[in-house]
Amino acid sequence: MAIEILRIDAFDARAVDAWWDAYAAAERADRGADAVVWSLEESRTELQQESAVVDRRAYLLRYGDRIVGSASLALPVKDNTHVAHLAISVPPQHRRRGIGSEALAFLEGEAAASGRSTAQASTSWPYALGPEGAGSPGREFARAHRYSLALGDVQSRLDLPVDPELLQRIESDVAAAASPYEMRSWVGRIPDDVIEGWTILDATLETEAPTGDLDIEPQRPDVDSIRENEELLDRQGRVSFGTIALAPDGGAAAYSQLVVSTDDGNAYQWGTLVRTADRGRRLGIAVKVANLRMLHREAPQTRAVYTYNAESNAHMLAVNTALGFRPSERLGELQKRLR
The missing domain is CATH 3.40.630.30 (Gcn5-related N-acetyltransferase (GNAT))
Structure with missing residues (x-):
């Protein structure tokens, strides 16, 4: 045809x-x-x-x-x-x-x-179909055209608002471990005094998080690229909520970002990352809780938060489960070598 x-x-x-x-x-x-x-x-x-x-x-x-x-x-x-x-x-x-x-x-x-030299794509399927997505139209089309499943992700949903007592318990649990760090949160553009640290963390997200067999290389930190994306969010009417954890030496130790779509009323979890030297200090869940607190305060009409995590990322999936996220769908990141 x-x-x-x-x-x-x-x-x-x-x-x-x-x-x-x-x-x-x-x-x-x-x-x-x-x-x-x-x-x-x-x-x-x-x-x-x-x-x-x-x-x-x-x-x-x-x-x-x-x-x-x-x-x-x-x-x-x-x-x-x-x-x-x-x-x-x-x-x-x-x-x-x-x-x-x-x-x-x-x-x-x-x-x-x-x-x-490498083509990448993605397709989603119901969670109940399992990690391989056998029988889903997109997965079968990809398989027929020699696209491999390079990384399997789980989509999870958190209904809002989160129980304030749950957030308080988590904050109390992580307070001692995270106490040496300063938490900074904001709505909208990333403040100029932390943009460089944020950018360094963001640039490592795709390779520090599980990447499976994806053919990707580390990104170069680029403030201009971050600012371009913020301009796009503004034009789309989306609203960004950001939190960064600053180490005693002033370096960026962890960050997390939520983006709210004013069109559908949901929030979407973008990057969350703790740099290697600061892991084990409960910073991942600490920055997530800080963002949820801010989201409840500044955008209480938001209905739910959606996030994607590699199925192999047991630690972050456990963090999300502790916050009340539940699996809602799966996504396959697909790949084919063109030459």
Whole structure:
């Protein structure tokens, strides 16, 4: 089945609407009607951003006069420039016709033409299907096209508000171990006096946390990239909540970030990391509790927090369980060598 693959203009409202509709329909068909997905306006704003960090490309898949799917390609331009991130969305009524396969071959060709040697993608499936996701549409499509499961993640959900007595008990438990450290919390932009320490921790997140077989390299700390992302959050109407733990020498020992979507009313756990030299001091749970306290105070309408952790990351999964998170879904990080 020959389809047209049309790169869209991010400022063409009708094209972006159609692109997002295909994405949302495919995600909800596979993951359930209440699956958390990026909103239309959040997606539109990201596509429109002029980024110095990533080259984003979005495509419509058309057959005749019908839109039968959408796709996207993200090419990092600062770090991990050997990697291409691919995504394909085909709603159920258009599947089993080779549309996804055609789109994937096109995206892989574009990635290779841009000098990329590794293609990465992700797919989600119900938690009950287990770590391999056997039988889920995205996982089976990936398997058929020789994408391996490089890292398996667990999505967990924390319903809000958290019992204040639970937070108080945790704070009391960690107080002695964390006492040498200063906790700083804020809403919005990272303060100038801690941005460098935050950036150093954030740059190591992808390689300090479990990465399985993912072909990724350490990032270089880059304040400009962090500020660019903050500008995007502002334009999307998202709100960031950050906490950092400062060691006695003033260095950044741990950090955690929550981002609230004003479109869907949920918070999303972004990075949480404790630097190697400061582990064992209960700082991971301490910065998480500080962020939850701030979230309750500043955005009490928030309904839930969602987080993803590597299934192999037993320590962080235990921290989340102690806070009341419960497994809600699984996500597979997929990978294929292009050459």
